[in-house]
Amino acid sequence: MTERTRGRSARRTVAAAALATGLLTAVAACSPGPGGNASAGATRTAGPVSTDVAKAGKVTLTEWDQNTDPGTDASTEALNKAFMAKYPNVTIKRVSRSFSDLKTTLKLALSSSNPPDVVQANQGYPDMGAFVKAGLLQPVDSYAKVYGWDTAFPSQLLDLNRFSTDGKTWKSGSLFGVSQTGEIVGIYYDKAKLKSLGLAAPTTLAGFETALAKAKSSGLQPISYGDADKSPGIHIFGVVQAATAGKAEVRKLVFDEGGAKWTDPGSLKAATTLRGWADKGYLGSGFNGESKDQAVADFAAGKSLFLVDGTWQAAVLEPKMKTNVGFTALSPAAGQPPLTQGGEGLAWAMTSKSEHPDVAAAYIDFLVNSNGMKVLADHGNLPALPQADYRPAAGTVDADILAQWKAVSEKDGLLPYLDYTTPTFYDTLTAAVQELTAGQLTPQAFGAQLQSDYARFQQGS
């Protein structure tokens, strides 16, 4: 019996060893993702381009978007319906997800064997850059020429959707999509409260700080701020940094154009300023534990003078505050055009594996042409290209927003969102802002923390 046992255990050892070696070889041999030498990048660039959708035969077009808020949801539905009415041979299958759900599932969907035809891709290295690098999106340059996107959009909006085909250089190279909506981060103010303090709407950072101090001293909460969700921190820091660092420096930092550091004086001053606001109570107390929605609701209920947020909040504020809410963007100094974070909505892009690129392009054009922009505006959204006849009633927040959008986008005042900087920058920056405002980090250490993420990214690329 002992003989047998020994024989068996020996056999088992051999089997285990064989299995282990086999597994290891397997692990080393095949790697996750597409094959190492698979030529990533665009393959279907050349070839004739057709704009005749009616001749395409029966087509089912699948699109993924992030238009879940009432305004954009309604306009997308309306445009999809109109497109299908115009081209009865096309059926559009819409998949709509919230921004964060889209962000987490789009990668899996795109790398599947049967991806959607048209998707909304977020600008920047983490999303669009990664997709382009993996060859999942196709360049739309030829369509841009045919449909005139290259002339209709200002170049600073187009550039945000450009990438080199290896996905490594942003803002130049091929065009990978166009955007429907415009958006900027700015300052909402309570008109009645501002008037009672004897102040006009601030247009510079200095003016804004004066208003903050005056509100505080008269017992009014200066800013409604809730950073428990982490994203508002990016916006408030960005608004300050735009004014203290200036557009050249911010662009150098975010677009990785070299020669700028997050520890430079401009960014340091922004951190110092924001820390000062927190220390003086301008941001309220307990802001790191308060939700963004609560802060917006507080401002809408008249509990504070200002709210620093994006144009997308107008649809939430307007019904509650009517004409008592105004919107402004800050300039670095009096007389200069406003400068602020913003850009355009997610780009409508085409996947490389789409079997109907011509139909997909025609659909994208339908979304962004003059009629598309009009439908957007009709549903209360800020179109990226406001039509000449789009004139919101004077005194409404929509009129303020349109005026600021024009001032910012037409005078080269758009600054990129700071989380575009590196794939991990959203996490790094949001955590660091929470630590800065809570007094856990000095402005210097704050800059160093951002710079270390930045340096790691620069070394890797």
Add this chain to the structure above:
Amino acid sequence: MAVTASRPTARKRPADAPGGRPARRRGRIQWKGYLYALPALTVLTVFLLVPLGQLVQISLFHWDGVSASTWAGFANYTEIARDPQLRAGFLHSLVLIFFFSVLPIGLALLLAAITTRASRLRGVSVFRALIFLPQVVAMVVTATAWTAIYAPDGVLNTALRAIGLDAVARPWLGDFTTALPSVGLIGTWLEIGLCLVLFIAGIGQIPGELYEAAKLDGAGAVREFLAVTLPGLRGQITVALTLTVIAALKTFDLVYVATHGGPGNATSLPAFEVYNRAFGTGQVGSACAIAVVLTVVILLITFLITKLQPEEDGT
């Protein structure tokens, strides 16, 4: 051989087995038996072992989730050791073990001991259902409700201010010192019901004579608890420890909903980082490496806990 013979299980076997059959049986592999296990084994392989193998495989690569990957060797693992934020995540997990396991088990033991003093409780089943309720409620709901309680103007702070404790009121989940314990206390609230139900059931199985004997010997409440209840509950305590420690280590949804790992990174946890890196920041290889380490840690700790199990239960 001498080692094997000294094991209680080995000693028992001859008595259990009538006749000489077992000797013959042991030598032969029962292929039919494997056949019966085949369906379960297939499911296990396809849905568990293969993904687990892939997890380990991907952890050895740098991969953004979509484009070609590059061989990383153990770089993703060494990064865990070097990255202070990841190390902090594992430390936060240890803190959570205190709140998810130690605290609820301690409290549940105390409560269970008190209930044993009551000779007969009316409506015990209702009581049990109530304390078990937190286990039934979806974690996202729990987290959302507790976020509202902990909010700057939430129930907790309102109550504190009402009794004049304004100085204590704070944004519990937004404060760097209180965020992690606050998340932990949600875990305590969650797990205490589970532990209590386990212990009350366990106490029901302890022979009443033992308590009588203890009383006759003049044992007080504390003595009775230490000499009768606690040893009698060893099995249940092991089960409770295993379940709650795993719950602590795999905590994700609670943090995802309540704090997003914030303020700063004060409540970031390994499981949260796994999700964040895999789906947020495109560091799939690193996410898998963290998942592997987390799995190994969980296995190791549960293995250590089973060592506490009374040996009689092991057969």
